[in-house]
Amino acid sequence: MSDAGSRAPYASDPARSRGREFAQDSGVERGPRTAFQRDRDRIIHSIAFRRLAGKTQVFIAPDGDHFRVRLTHSLEVAQIGRVIARALRIDEDLTEALCLAHDIGHPPFGHSGEEALDAAIAAQGGFDHNEHTLRVLMRLDSPYCGFPGLNLSWEVLEGLAKHNGPVAAPGWRLAALDREYPLELAAWPSLEAQVAPLADDIAYDNHDIDDGLRSGFLQLDDLLTLEPVADLWREVERRFPGQPQEARLRELVRTQIGLMVRDLLETTGARLGGIGSAAEVRTAGQPLAAFSPEMATHERRLKAFLYERLYHHADQKRSAARAHAVIARLFEAYRAEPRLLSSAWKERLPGSEPERSRHIADYIAGMTDRFAMERYREAFGELPDGLSNV
Secondary structure (H helix, E strand, O other), X not given: OOOHHHOOOOOOOHHHOOOXXXXXXXXXXXXXXXXXXXXXXXXHOOHHHHHHHHOEOOOOOOOOOOOOEHHHHHHHHHHHHHHHHHHHOOOHHHHHHHHHHOOOOOOOOHHHHHHHHHHHOHHHOOOXXXXXXXXXXXXXXXXXXXXXXXXXXXXXXXXXXXXXXXXXXXXXXXXXXXXXXXXXXXXXXXXXXXXXXXXXXXXXXXXXXXXXXXXXXXXXXXHOOOHHHHHHHHHHHHHOOOOOHHHXXXXXXXXXHHHHHHHHHHHHHHHOOXXXXXXXXXXXXXXXXXXXXXXXXXXXXXXXHHHHHHHOOHHHHHXXXXXHHHHHHHHHHHHHOHHHOOHHHHHOOOOOXXXXXXXXXXXXXXXXXXXXXXXXXXXXXXXOOOOOOO
16 A cells, blocks of 8 residues: 555554665665565565475375465465455555565475474474574575665564564574564564464465365365354355355355455454554554454364364375475485585585574475475485375
């Protein structure tokens, strides 16, 4: 949102951004963009963002072309985030940048890969994908001359650091970055940063249902044991009698997304009464963007259902265990034989701990699923059977 006249008083204003970690004056004019528009564009053009096309969302190394990956998920989160931001009259570009970047720190094979890396470097501080997002954007992905990282604005970095709210006990990555560029970790972030994780919840709750039904891991009858979903399905059947089942299932997902967005807008709008500035958002002492209690309860039950029936499905768990082993064995191979690292990473390999193990973890975390499988074959000759189950 670039029109100052349409911006709500509690919206973040790119003209009042706290700036960037590194002063930057290239002397080259690259178009009439606000600070947050530049951030969004830097994220989209980054290597780290492109790699999301090859990283697991739910299904590991799927054979089908229609299942979501981290990139398509991030685009869907950004679409939902922009709709919410426009309706609340907050900055759409800041919201979009946060939505697009929120999963950049994920390693290959999703949460299985994260758990493997966390265990591999437990003695060196562990691995957390949210904090690794900041490490990638502030230090590792460095396409510019003169400074590390993408040099994003303070507001984007703050929002990504607080994806789950204020941070009381940062891990080693975030603590180190915060010492160098303080992000006020104990305070609530901007309203845009509060909207982004809720857009994430809406997207993956519903789109994982879509992919789960498509894969056959979820069954409609099981989904309809959730009464609010059953009510929506009866309404879809009433409105679209005789339509193909697949089309009606997509309609069910779209309808639930719309209801969740509407609930979020109504609840957040009510909570914003009396908030007169972006600064007051940060000092409110509680989140202002939220679902109603009823929708929050439904969302938690929906998530619990997905964990039980999809993420922890027996076939999923078997594939996850194999993916975990791929990452764990790769880490041990690189630690034992650094010559297996790519040349640039091998040249920068620190000589002592904890930096040495953290460096290897950084290298693995940046891999796509495909690249990790290729490196595993290179080191061990063949992949474990059954890595993909769809």
